Amino acid sequence: MINSLENNPPHQVVIVGGGFGGLYTAKALAKANVNVTLIDKRNFHLFQPLLYQVATGTLSPADISSPLRSVLSKSKNTKVLLGEVSDIDPEVQQVMVGDEAVPYDTLIIATGAKHSYFGKDNWEKFAPGLKTVEDAIEMRRRIFTAFEAAEQETDPEKRRAWLTFVIVGGGPTGVELAGAIAELAYQTLKEDFRNIDTSETRILLLEGMDRILPPFAPELSQAAEASLKKLGVVVQTKTLVTNIENDIVTLKQGDEVKEIASKTILWAAGVKASPIGKVLAERTGVECDRAGRVIVEPDLSIKKHSNIFVIGDLANFSHQNGKPLPGVAPVAKQEGEYVAGLIQQRLKGNTLPQFAYIDRGSLAMISQNSAVADLGFIKLKGFFAWLFWLLIHIYFLIEFDNKLVVIIQWAWNYITRNRGARLITGQESLPLTVTSDSSYYTATENRQPINV
Amino acid sequence: MINSLENNPPHQVVIVGGGFGGLYTAKALAKANVNVTLIDKRNFHLFQPLLYQVATGTLSPADISSPLRSVLSKSKNTKVLLGEVSDIDPEVQQVMVGDEAVPYDTLIIATGAKHSYFGKDNWEKFAPGLKTVEDAIEMRRRIFTAFEAAEQETDPEKRRAWLTFVIVGGGPTGVELAGAIAELAYQTLKEDFRNIDTSETRILLLEGMDRILPPFAPELSQAAEASLKKLGVVVQTKTLVTNIENDIVTLKQGDEVKEIASKTILWAAGVKASPIGKVLAERTGVECDRAGRVIVEPDLSIKKHSNIFVIGDLANFSHQNGKPLPGVAPVAKQEGEYVAGLIQQRLKGNTLPQFAYIDRGSLAMISQNSAVADLGFIKLKGFFAWLFWLLIHIYFLIEFDNKLVVIIQWAWNYITRNRGARLITGQESLPLTVTSDSSYYTATENRQPINV
Numbered sequence: 001m002i003n004s005l006e007n008n009p010p011h012q013v014v015i016v017g018g019g020f021g022g023l024y025t026a027k028a029l030a031k032a033n034v035n036v037t038l039i040d041k042r043n044f045h046l047f048q049p050l051l052y053q054v055a056t057g058t059l060s061p062a063d064i065s066s067p068l069r070s071v072l073s074k075s076k077n078t079k080v081l082l083g084e085v086s087d088i089d090p091e092v093q094q095v096m097v098g099d100e101a102v103p104y105d106t107l108i109i110a111t112g113a114k115h116s117y118f119g120k121d122n123w124e125k126f127a128p129g130l131k132t133v134e135d136a137i138e139m140r141r142r143i144f145t146a147f148e149a150a151e152q153e154t155d156p157e158k159r160r161a162w163l164t165f166v167i168v169g170g171g172p173t174g175v176e177l178a179g180a181i182a183e184l185a186y187q188t189l190k191e192d193f194r195n196i197d198t199s200e201t202r203i204l205l206l207e208g209m210d211r212i213l214p215p216f217a218p219e220l221s222q223a224a225e226a227s228l229k230k231l232g233v234v235v236q237t238k239t240l241v242t243n244i245e246n247d248i249v250t251l252k253q254g255d256e257v258k259e260i261a262s263k264t265i266l267w268a269a270g271v272k273a274s275p276i277g278k279v280l281a282e283r284t285g286v287e288c289d290r291a292g293r294v295i296v297e298p299d300l301s302i303k304k305h306s307n308i309f310v311i312g313d314l315a316n317f318s319h320q321n322g323k324p325l326p327g328v329a330p331v332a333k334q335e336g337e338y339v340a341g342l343i344q345q346r347l348k349g350n351t352l353p354q355f356a357y358i359d360r361g362s363l364a365m366i367s368q369n370s371a372v373a374d375l376g377f378i379k380l381k382g383f384f385a386w387l388f389w390l391l392i393h394i395y396f397l398i399e400f401d402n403k404l405v406v407i408i409q410w411a412w413n414y415i416t417r418n419r420g421a422r423l424i425t426g427q428e429s430l431p432l433t434v435t436s437d438s439s440y441y442t443a444t445e446n447r448q449p450i451n452v
Numbered sequence: 453m454i455n456s457l458e459n460n461p462p463h464q465v466v467i468v469g470g471g472f473g474g475l476y477t478a479k480a481l482a483k484a485n486v487n488v489t490l491i492d493k494r495n496f497h498l499f500q501p502l503l504y505q506v507a508t509g510t511l512s513p514a515d516i517s518s519p520l521r522s523v524l525s526k527s528k529n530t531k532v533l534l535g536e537v538s539d540i541d542p543e544v545q546q547v548m549v550g551d552e553a554v555p556y557d558t559l560i561i562a563t564g565a566k567h568s569y570f571g572k573d574n575w576e577k578f579a580p581g582l583k584t585v586e587d588a589i590e591m592r593r594r595i596f597t598a599f600e601a602a603e604q605e606t607d608p609e610k611r612r613a614w615l616t617f618v619i620v621g622g623g624p625t626g627v628e629l630a631g632a633i634a635e636l637a638y639q640t641l642k643e644d645f646r647n648i649d650t651s652e653t654r655i656l657l658l659e660g661m662d663r664i665l666p667p668f669a670p671e672l673s674q675a676a677e678a679s680l681k682k683l684g685v686v687v688q689t690k691t692l693v694t695n696i697e698n699d700i701v702t703l704k705q706g707d708e709v710k711e712i713a714s715k716t717i718l719w720a721a722g723v724k725a726s727p728i729g730k731v732l733a734e735r736t737g738v739e740c741d742r743a744g745r746v747i748v749e750p751d752l753s754i755k756k757h758s759n760i761f762v763i764g765d766l767a768n769f770s771h772q773n774g775k776p777l778p779g780v781a782p783v784a785k786q787e788g789e790y791v792a793g794l795i796q797q798r799l800k801g802n803t804l805p806q807f808a809y810i811d812r813g814s815l816a817m818i819s820q821n822s823a824v825a826d827l828g829f830i831k832l833k834g835f836f837a838w839l840f841w842l843l844i845h846i847y848f849l850i851e852f853d854n855k856l857v858v859i860i861q862w863a864w865n866y867i868t869r870n871r872g873a874r875l876i877t878g879q880e881s882l883p884l885t886v887t888s889d890s891s892y893y894t895a896t897e898n899r900q901p902i903n904v
Contacts, residue, residue: 043596043876060512062873069644070874079646082600082876100604133877144495148534152552192521194531408860421514422522424495424534425585 010035010077011347014095014104016085016276018045018068021110021312021332028340030075033347037104039097041084043068046133047397049329052173054136056143056180057422061133063406064397085111085276088283090305106307106343109276109294110336113313113327115169116270116291123244127166127265130173134426139266141424143181146264147189148424150196157261163201164262166249168241169269170207171214172364175224177266178205179367182231203232204260206239206251208269213372215326216362220372223381227366271327273314284308289316293324298354300339311335317355325357329396334358363389462487462529463799466547466556468537468728470497470520473562473764473784480792482527485799489556491549493536495520498585499849501781504625506588508595508632509874513585515858516849537563537728540735542757558759558795561728561746562788565765565779567621568722568743575696579717582625586878591718593876595633598716599641600876602648609713615653616714618701620693621721622659623666624816627676629718630657631819634683655684656712658691658703660721665824667778668814672824675833679818723779725766736760741768745776750806752791763787769807777809781848786810815841820866 011034015022018040026038044065053059072078083097094103115129128138143165150162165181167174185201192198205212205228211221212228212235225235236253243250249260273292281288286302287295293316296302300309300317312332316324325331338355345352361375363385371385380388390410397406463486467474470492478490496517505511524530535549546555567581580590595617602614617633619626637653644650657664657680663673664680664687677687688705695702701712725744733740738754739747745768748754752761752769764784768776777783790807797804813827815837823837832840842862849858 043600043874060514060873061877062512062875065875067644067874069641073643080644081604083604133875137877148495152533152535189521191525192519192532421512422495422519423514423517423585425513425589 011343012037012103012105013108013343014039014102014106015108015110016040016095017110017112017312017314018042018080019048019110019112019312019332020329021112021336022108023068023071024333024336025108025110025311025340026072026075026078028337029343030072030078032077032340032344034077034106034343036075036078037081037102038068038072038078039081039083039085039095039102040068041082042132043080043082045071048131049172049396050393051130051133051136052176052180054133054421055130055139055177056184057140058180059406059409060421061136063409065133086279088276088279090284090308093307104307106309108309108311108336108339109280109314110310110312110332111274111276111314113271113273113291113293115267116272117267118270120244123267126244126246127168127267129267130177137426140422141426142264142266143184144422144424147185147193147196147198149263151193152195159196160202161247161261162263163196163198164260164264165201165203166260166262166265167203167205168249168265168267170205170209170212170235170237171268172362174205174207174266174268175212175228175364175366177268178203178228178233178235179231179365179370182228182233183367186232201232202234204234204236204262206241206249207235207237208240210238212237213362213364216364216372216374217379220374220379220381224364224366224372227370227372227382231367271313277310277314280308280310289324299342299352300335300355309339311339317357319354320357328362330360331357363392365389463795464489464555464557465560465795466491466554466558467560467562468492468547469562469564469764469766470494470532471500471562471564471764471784472781473564473788474560475520475523476785476788477560477562477763477792478524478527478530480789481795482524482530484529484792484796486529486558486795488527488530489533489554490520490524490530491533491535491537491547491554492520493534495532495534497523500583501624501848502845503582503585503588504628504632506585506873507582507591507629508636509592510632511858511861512873513588515861517585538731540728540731542736542760545759556759558761560761560763560788560791561732561766562762562764562784563726563728563766565723565725565743565745567719568724569719570722572696575719578696578698579620579719581719582629589878592874593878594716594718595636596874596876599637599645599648599650601715603645604647611648612652612654613699613713614715615648615650616712616716617653617655618712618714618717619655619657620701620717620719622657622661622664622687622689623720624814626657626659626718626720627664627680627816627818629720630655630680630685630687631683631817631822634680634685635819638684653684654686656686656688656714658693658701659687659689660692662690664689665814665816668816668824668826669831672826672831672833676816676818676824679822679824679834683819723765729762729766732760732762741776751794751804752787752807761791763791769809771806772809780814782812783809815844817841 013034013036015025015038023045029036044067047064050064068080085095087096094101114131117123146162150159153159167178182203185198189198213221213224228235240252242252247263251258271291277288277292277294284305294310296310296315296317298319302308313327318324342352363373365371369383369386371389373380373385373388465486465488467477467490475497481488496519499516502516520532537547539548546553566583569575598614602611605611619630634655637650641650665673665676680687692704694704699713699715703710723743729740729744729746746762748762748767748769750771754760765779770776794804815825817823821835821838823841825832825837825840
């Protein structure tokens with residue numbers, strides 16, 4: 001029900017999720033005649049596109065995060081609630097956060113998605129993904145510990161396994177990780193070890209389709225692959241991972257089956273919607289796709305509940321070109337701004353035409369001085385793509401917060417070819433006992449999220 | 453045994469600990485005709501004096517850490533070993549790192565000290581200290597979670613407990629923490645919450661002696677106390693903590709006993725030497741003081757083992773003025789440089805006069821624009837002390853690494869009165885369920901260090 005302005009209490013908008021979708025919705029409603037409650041289980045907005053730079057030791061988590069309260073402190077109609085939504089009641093129109101019921105007139109769910117192991121969830125402890133700050137710190141720990149372990153390893157076969165990195169998934173995340181680890185191994189760490197020569201590091205990027213960066217134009221996929229190869233990365237397309245167990249990756253290329261011994265396997269593939277999608281489906285009957293994403297209407301609401309919206313990576317919006325919009329930041333941003341506009345129009349008794357995404361292009365960075373950018377009308381590669389990548393990321397970073405430090409950090413790294421944030425930290429890093437049969441798995445199995 | 457230069461393999465120097473003492477020793481031996489092995493259980497040098505700024509959300513861990521390999525990469529005679537020394541064999545002259553034996557001709561132990569609970573180690577889970585990066589992240593989590601919990605707390609008594617911070621220990625760490633939390637509560641977070649008014653926060657600084665900053669000149673202790681009071685901190689001297697349990701701090705002031713309800717108790721008191729001091733005592737018969745610090749000779753070696761040195765916070769050097777030199781960075785630095793010089797002199801068949809510390813003064817920051825500096829011949833307070841504090845810290849920070857980002861970050865915070873690094877992260881932060889009887893203790897009890 002939409003409340004009219006005059007005699008009723010202000011319209012209550014509840015937004016679940018402070019990522020690109022949720023935060024842009026909140027910002028767009030800052031001056032609207034509504035009350036907004038933004039709920040997130042973290043106290044900060046995370047700029048996920050740069051998580052791989054935390055994982056490879058260039059940036060710190062705080063460099064790519066903005067405290068939600070700080071971003072929204074000037075929005076006097078907005079309050080931030082730190083908590084996790086466990087249930088939705090579309091009849092009473094409220095969400096449950098712990099014991100607390102939070103009532104809404106309009107509900108926007110923007111809790112995103114993570115990577116998927118295609119049903120093989122037991123692979124997760126062998127091959128961590130990159131979704132949260134903690135994931136990035138753990139990935140960073142594994143990457144840098146691998147070099148330390150190789151330095152102390154006397155058995156040549158085991159040393160080779162420590163110096164072999166396998167990245168599963170040839171989308172932007174996998175490509176950027178591969179490029180960053182190559183720069184690390186072949187440039188940054190070159191002088192830092194005495195027993196090993198880091199230039200012996202092998203980095204494999206595995207992709208199931210016939211080219212990396214499948215959503216990009218084919219010539220850019222080619223350019224990206226050439227850049228990676230020039231950096232020293234081994235790119236293997238049409239390659240499926242059939243098993244990951246302890247330190248062995250089993251892969252299938254056509255009829256051929258191969259095994260690779262690697263102590264550091266990183267996962268950058270698949271899509272799995274956040275669990276709240278399922279809750280919503282149970283409570284409202286809305287349908288979800290195979291990845292768990294919620295099928296939305298042309299105006300981003302869900303069937304039979306015009307006051308419940310789903311945006312961002314959690315949404316499956318296929319009304320524009322027959323297949324779902326990709327789970328990228330600009331889509332979430334535009335969807336959030338659209339819904340904010342729609343809410344305000346409805347309050348005046350109006351509506352808006354259906355949502356239409358304006359695709360301004362895709363970007364992926366390979367390494368310093370080299371990126372690919374598909375802007376539709378123009379395709380860039382190499383140095384100019386990289387410059388464009390820089391400017392776009394800086395723009396997004398300073399949108400919510402002033403990340404001058406990131407710019408300085410990048411400038412410094414560029415000049416010195418160094419990486420300042422390559423700490424091995426976290427509970428699993430103490431004490432460090434690297435023995436010849438060391439593995440990361442005990443550590444991950446013991447990682448339990450704990451209630452405060 | 454000291455090897456002469458001509459016919460024997462190079463002199464093997466093993467340094468345990470990459471803090472101020474160990475790292476300055478290694479740097480000073482970079483061009484000496486010795487082989488150096490630096491062993492640390494972390495892969496980075498940590499600038500501990502600024503840990504409190506990580507704990508209060510101004511800086512990130514990487515801003516105050518330098519990767520050891522990077523610092524020492526140009527020292528071709530130096531290798532870095534990531535590991536923990538579990539045993540020392542002074543007969544064979546080797547240290548044990550896991551299964552590996554690392555032989556030495558000269559051994560320097562610089563593993564430092566941490567805070568002490570005066571025998572009440574069970575207080576640790578209620579009142580964490582500030583020694584490692586993980587400590588700082590955990591402290592940060594508690595500080596920022598307290599405000600979040602208060603925001604959701606409906607019971608006024610419990611809310612008051614969430615908005616009460618108790619810091620135990622009136623030395624530089626405690627003073628700096630108190631000042632930083634006061635700035636946070638009364639300035640930075642003022643506009644960020646809707647249900648609570650953070651200016652209602654109470655911050656108590658408890659000190660057992662008759663004044664805070666006891667090593668400083670009395671008029672500076674007074675100035676610091678006045679600054680803190682002006683900021684809104686409640687300073688209680690001649691106050692001993694007799695118990696900490698769940699959310700209650702029991703204290704004794706003269707004959708009076710009081711109880712304070714606080715959900716966030718931070719420990720910044722006491723000294724306890726690292727465990728390797730005990731190992732050394734068992735293996736060599738050297739004596740330790742009550743805090744476990746190793747009693748050293750006038751040349752920083754230990755009795756009956758002229759080729760084993762102990763420096764930094766682990767050492768008790770009382771030959772200069774009858775009581776041990778304080779556990780501060782400049783002492784460790786000068787001791788490290790002295791031992792490096794002594795090793796080189798011995799190789800030529802010479803020696804050096806006994807170690808003499810040059811005390812250039814003490815510094816403590818209260819808040820932006822306010823600090824105290826005791827430089828002996830001159831005492832500074834207020835703005836000039838703060839400027840001096842800044843310059844000294846910048847000098848130390850860039851000594852090993854270029855921390856331009858820290859300078860930019862500080863400059864930005866100063867201008868905007870904001871803090872960019874106030875994330876709640878770590879395993880214990882997920883999922884966050886703040887209920888009215890929430891406590892941090894379950895989380896800490898489950899924090900197990902895990903082997904890689």
